[in-house]
Amino acid sequence: MLGFNNEIPSPVIFGCIGTELTSAEIDLFQDCRPFGLILFEHNCKNPTQLSELIFQFRETVGFRDAAVLIDQEGGRVTRMKPPHWRLPPAAGVFSKIFEKNEDIALRAAYLNARLIGKELANVKISVNCLPVLDLPELGSHDVIGDRALGKDVRTISLLGGILCRGLMEEGVSPIIKHIPGHGRAKVDSHRELPLVDTSLQELKSTDFIPFRNLCHIPWAMTAHVVYSAIDKNRAATISPIVINEVVRNQIGFEGLLLSDDIGMEALSGSKGDRAQYILEAGCDLVLECSGKIKDMVDVASVLPAMKKETRNRAELAEKNRIENIVNDGLLKQEALREFDQILTDFLS
Template identity: 50%
Template sequence: MTARACILGCAGPVLTSEEAAFFRRARPWGFILFRRNIETPDQTRALVNALRESVGREDAPVLVDQEGGRVQRLGPPHWRRYPAGRAYGELPVEDRREITRLGARLIAHDLAALGINVDCLPVLDVPDPQMHEVIGDRAYDPTPEGVALLGRAACEGLMAGGVLPVVKHIPGHGRARADSHLELPVVDASRAELEARDFIPFQALSDMPMAMSAHVVYADLDPSLPATLSRRVLDVAVRGIIGFDGLLMTDDLSMKALGGDFDDRAAAALDAGCDMILHCNGDIAEMQAVAQGTWFLEGRAAERAYAALQRTPKRVEPFDAAAANARFDAAFAGRLAA
């Protein structure tokens, strides 16, 4: 069955008949869950199954943002609380890579048990302490090399547990002076400065199956349009300098960094070179407009979507969850605030 080039959400913890009928008609490639959709393991598993049933595809991707820290959709009492990315980078040097991979492997264990097969992790943005805190402690390290090292460890941990990673926010959100959830950030750094710092982690992980774009204007590359809507930024920076040839999805199309009608936003992002539209808030009227502006997967985008799913490991790495949790807790003993 042909899928439309979009990933959509739903409004609550149970799929409504109206939503199911809409998804059946629209045929999105995948779905994304937020905290509003998640109550208990059994309820979440049932919702995941219902979403896939609505489009008649058992392999339909189901995504979630499960980073840890401020960005964690699954949490207590049913799932453990994970630390933000910065906490991994502050571990002793000899432990950082191991524990970052282990944390992601534990997250994959949680997600796979629910049928969730894609995590929007890792954050590969290199933080600038003088800029907006929207990235802040979500970043692994203050250096591009440290971000790349721990970002790859996180990808390895997720994939070992059968969950695909999405690297974000390509080509880099760390210099943004505003939160793109609320307004459109502009980065004034030169192309040379971006290549020397911001692009490095994305280049190092350009072999990953999926990436999420940044709703950020990079003035030296395109002074008018954010990366998500800029053919020049996507061609020159993302596909060119960085060399990423995997599936490129937008960040959430409902964020206030973008303007205009939702069908226009979707069409503009696809025209610019994004392969997949992401819309997260579950508003059915907005999703209907997104679907109107989104075409069915074809050509190179279809090939990338297929190739991304083919990267899902057929076998998960053997895993002792109790031992892994004990090792993880021991690594962070006394280091995390209550």
């Protein structure tokens, strides 16, 4: 399992600045013991280096299975890139195939997830921030765009489910995002705070459905979006109403709830303030991606010890990750040949 020993981690996922931990990062991580690490392109030079960085992080925090996350969606959101890793297609590709042949689209998405999972598991990355379950609305900002799995809740739910299955069979936990839905946002939450004024009844019958259908997945990531029909004053990430009444009760998600990056401009206040708001709202974990020591110290200074409820969810998520591994002998080259043939047949 997670191997907490007698140490209780801090409820935070931090980034780091380079291809190995600096002395300042090591000192901070040994002191505050973050629950996990998130990786970006600047952290991923080659498989050997990346494996060593991940080992170094886990040795530093003292948790042998500390969570290591990445956004390896495919398309424009890809952190591990050629020549050392394959470039997966954007999720929108599977939606296009789905319109022509549902079974083939599901097979393609499954193979893609297995291929991604193999590369992540090879360097001991345990969590992938995939799939995007947001339902895009006509006229919404392109921040979701071709990252979306479809234009209707059925397509998104089916493709999202098969992506989760493929990752889990390789020993990688998926994260459903951005709960309870980012698809209606007219602005990019990296730059400003989106406001969605859709009625709660309509949200329940549309945006929430893919998340409800996949609420059994052990990880989810929040949306930095204000839903005026639910809480007109706070983004979902920092809203106890959205977290408790919508995410936990109406959608039924009971797993680890991770904030989106607190460095995004949709949120205001100091990094420490944001972290406090997130945990007080009911999120389990704070995500701080910058890798800047000053920002991480600001966050670490306000963090409580991880709650027992969160530790229990983390243990269940790790148990789920291990138990879903499938040793079926699927070879990377065989999967890649079949996958490439599907793309050739349906997209050329």
